[in-house]
Structure formats: C-alpha cells, structure tokens
Amino acid sequence: MTTAASGDPDTWELRLYVAGKTPKSVRAFANLKQFCEEHLQGQYRIEVIDLLEQPQLADGDQIVALPTLVRKLPEPMRKIIGDLSNTERILVGLDLRPATGRP
C-alpha cells in the first residue's frame, strides 16, 4: 500500500506490520494514516505487511508483537509498538519532537 510520492529523498518510508484484521491492527492503520496526513503531508509512503499471510517477513525487522510501525527512512530505523492512538508518542518515537523528561 503506497501513499504520496516515492523515490524522493525527503520521503518517509513507513512500514506497518499487522496481524490480519485484528482490532488493533485496523486501528493502527487508521491512526497512522491520520497522523501522516497531519504531519507528513505529501512526503510519506506506507507499506502494510500482514504477518498472518506472510509470517516469515517478521524476520527482517525482528518483529515480535503486532501491530508495529517501522520507520525505514530516514535513517536510523525506528520502531513504535501498539495501535498508534497516542499522537505524542508517535512524534517522540519518530524523532519529530524531543522527548520530554528524558536525559
């Protein structure tokens, strides 16, 4: 699943690992879409990988729990686990905002 431009060096490449249509998988995708439209408009790409269909693909990014979002680009790679319902945590996890209360 691809959204917006690709091949652009400024484009964020995001990969969402899900387990079929479990409630959190469905919610994670909806939250991610909304988040990207708000904060990364026109410069992101989302790839959804369903591990129920292709469980071996868990190996590449060492996924153990679902849903999990992986930021492939820009480097370095970042992971956020959960249904992405907390926007603040996404901003911090993706290094879009410095963590508060962190050294």
Added chain:
Amino acid sequence: MTGEAADPPSRELLRENETLRRQLAECQETMEAIRGGEVDALVVTRGGTNRVFTLEGVDRPYRLFVEEMQQGAVTLDPDGAVLYCNAWFAHLLQRHGDELPGSNFEDHVAPASRPAWRGLRGQAERGRAAGEVALQRRDGSLLPTFVAVSALRGGQEENFALVVADLTEQKQFERLVVAERELQEASRGKDHFLALLGHELRNPLAAIRNAVALQKQVRQAGGGEAVLVQAGAILERQVLQMVRLVDDLLEVSRLVNGKVALRLGDLDLAAVVRSVVTDQHPLLEARGLEVELRVPDRPMPAFGDAARIGQILANLLTNATKFTEPGGRVTIALERDAQGSAALTVRDTGQGIDPDLLDHLFEPFVQAPAALEHTRGGLGLGLALSRSLAELHGGRIRAHSPGLGQGAEFTVVLPILADGAGGEAPAEVASVGARPLRILVVEDNLDAAETLRMLLDCHGHDVRVAHSGRMGLASAEARPPEVVLCDIGLPGDLDGYGVAAALRRMPKARDAHLVAMTGFTGEEASRRALAAGFDRHLAKPADPDALLRMLAELGGRG
C-alpha cells in the same frame, strides 16, 4: 554522546553503548506495549518458522459467529480427521458436538458421495473447492449439502476448513418446481383432451340431430322409405361411435385406477389375430389400404384374455388406418421372437412419428399435434389403452418410426406358452326358444324407459314401465313380472338396490330375474348389484342385441 573528543577505542565503546541503549529501550517499549495491552498479536519463532498468534478475545466475535451460524463449520487435519466442528454441524448429523472431533470426516459422507468428496478435497489442496456432497446422519438418512473446502495454510501442516450448507429445503423446492411443471403439463394435456372430447362428441351429435330432423321431415311430408332407412343407419352408426368413445373413456379411467381384471384363459393367438383382422378388414379397405397378413398356420397357444388382446390389435389397426393415406399398406405379422415370446407387429406406410413424440406416444391424451378441426378422430386413448392391456398381460408394446413421412411400426410382445395346450373357444350363446316374457322396466328417464319399452314390445314381450322405485313395487304387486330391468339411480326414497331387496321379499315377485342397469361399470358395480339381490348387472347403455339375447335365453330356460 557529542562534543568532547575521545580516543578511538572509547569512541567505539560509546557507539556500542549507544546501540545497546537503543536496543534496550526497544525491548522495554515492547514489554511495556505488551503489558499495557497495546498489541493484540505476537510472532512466535519455532524451528525457523514464524507463526502469528492473536491474543484471546480478538477472534471472540468470529468464534461466536461460527458457533451461532446456521451452517456447518468444520476443520480437518491433513488425514481428514475432524479437529473442530460447530454446533450446527453436529445438529445436521444428529450427533453431540463432542462425538465428532477425532472422527474421520469421510465416515460421515454417504458412500455414494465419497468419490465427489475426495475430488473436492484434492482440488482444495490447490486452493478452494465447493460442490454437493450427501452426508449420512446418525439414523442413516442422507442429507444433501453444499460443501465449500479451503486449505488452511500458514502452519507447518495443511489443515482444511469446511463450510457445510443444508440443501434439504432447496432440494424440496426443486422437486416442487418439477412437480408443478409436470402438473401444469398434465393440466394442459387434460385441457387439450377436453377440447378434443367436446369435438369428438359433437360430430356424432350433429349427424344424429340431422338424422332425427330427416325422420321428422319424412313423417310430416310423407314419402321416402329409403330416407328413413338411411337415417336409421346413420343413427345406429353414430350412436355406436359415441358408445365407443364413452367406453374408451371409462376404460382408461378404470385402467388408470387399476380396476381392470383380465378374464384369463388358454387361447390361440393366431386365431385371435386372424379374427380381428377379418373384422377390421372392411374399415381398412374403405380407407383404400392394402392389407398384408402374416400369421403362422399352426396355432400359437398363449394364456391371456382373448378379447383384450384383440382390443390391442384393433386399436393398432385403427391407428394405422388413421395415419396412413389411401394407397398405403398395412402389414400385420405374428411370430415368435428370439426369446420365445409372441411378437405381434403392425406396420404401416403412413405419416410416421415425430421422434419427439415417440417417448410420449403411449401416455393418455396424446395425439400427433394437429389443429382441432383437423383431428384424425378419436381421443388419442387407443395407444394408452393398448399399452396398459399389454402390460396387464405381462407383455409390452413399443413404437418405432424412421421419421416423419416414413411409416410407423408397433410391436406388441406377449409371453407365450412353451407347449401348445390349445383351449376351446367359449360356446356362443344359443338364441333358441324365444318366448314372450312379462317384463317390468323401472327407469326414471322417460325417453330411455320409452325406447326400451318400444324395443321389447317389437320383440313380442309384455312390458310395463315404472318411473320410480315405489311405482315399480306397486306394478310388481299388481302384475308379477318374470324379468325386471331396473335402473339404480332412482328418484324418491327407494333406489334400485332398495327395489331389488323389496322384490326379493315380495312372495309374488321374488322368483323374477332381476337385472340391474347402471351407468357404472366394472367389478365393483356388479358385486354391489349382486349383493343387493340382483341376478345380473348390465352397464348402460346396454347393447340391444345383448339384451335381447339375454331375454331369449331366459325365455328358453323358463
């Protein structure tokens, strides 16, 4: 991490430290996410293979759907053993849910459906397959179902998921649709038949009405004896035609209801065939047909009802006459076939039979399609009658035609006696010693009563007529009859059965010969009449010749 310079080894250490710190954070986040209920599926790696487990509760709605739905749901292991089934599937098989897991699914498939089931499973290994399979229930009954089979990939072993839909109602519906269509066809057949019947009854009626008008004209204007004779001949012929039609109708109805009994006896088929052909010869000749008869000289003994076998042949000859144009040829052949049965064949050079019609030819009310005004005469009952009569004899009848315009061939196959035990033909009733009799006619139809009185009068009998049961008893009291011809359906409180019973109790009349005359035919009507005290039962309209012969016989006896 930043700012101050460090020695290369310590920079390396710092980077390693940073990576470890990042990994630890990731692990912590994962643990927290799991403990915080932010994930609902886990990836488990075993033996190099990943499997995804969804957490309890995630699929609860689906489980509920599967348990509650009114379709069977089953999972099978690669050997076909039931791993799981829902309540509805157990219900379909009339079993408890806990009996089924572990059993082999194929054991619940009806033996005749097992090849189909194996085919479906084979196809499902390449994805998905669906088809009809009959299941066998606990009580042994069969259940028609539609089974969709899907391979469940993703684990180490390949399981199968089945969804089973009960087709009982659909099958019933399909049967109803077929039955309804058949009923509609039958109804159309009957409609057509009624139209034909009206047409066929009208023809003789028109002729009869004309003949009656002729007689009236002659009486009023005087004149031609020849015209009267001709009118009389027309009346006789047309009445005979109507009697035949009505006989056929009643006969079909009796055959359909299984009420025809054969008068079985030893007979010579060759003689039966010869005599029928002799009787029918004038008809065939009048149509301008050439007749060829191939019958063995030696008797061909058989066991059956000579009159009925004659009827079969007469029907086939009538049929051949109807459908063959003048100048054609009709061949009648009797021979032994390879199985030692008698084969009676009637072949004509007529219009032949449409192949589409061949299958329905022997069903009642079927005739080669034609506009009503161009019908060939008859009701299309002859072949139906012939088939029923042949089957009553343990035989069969078949039709063959190379096609339209190429003639037709009917073959009757009848079982035959191996050795010739020739029977004697029943002796003709001798019409000797006719003597005038005192006859009482009890009949409420004035015309029928009057014509019967006239007929008996003409032959010298002394006839009294009564129009009701009571009047009949009064007449018998006043002048005891020797013979009573009594209708059954009579007006008032006394029907024909009551009249017979009362006469039997009347000293002066109890020795009279009581004859029941009814519109009912068949064994049942006869039995009932005899039980009521009648000596004999005649179906109306009685053949005048037969009636006179009976009276002559009674007169001779008295």
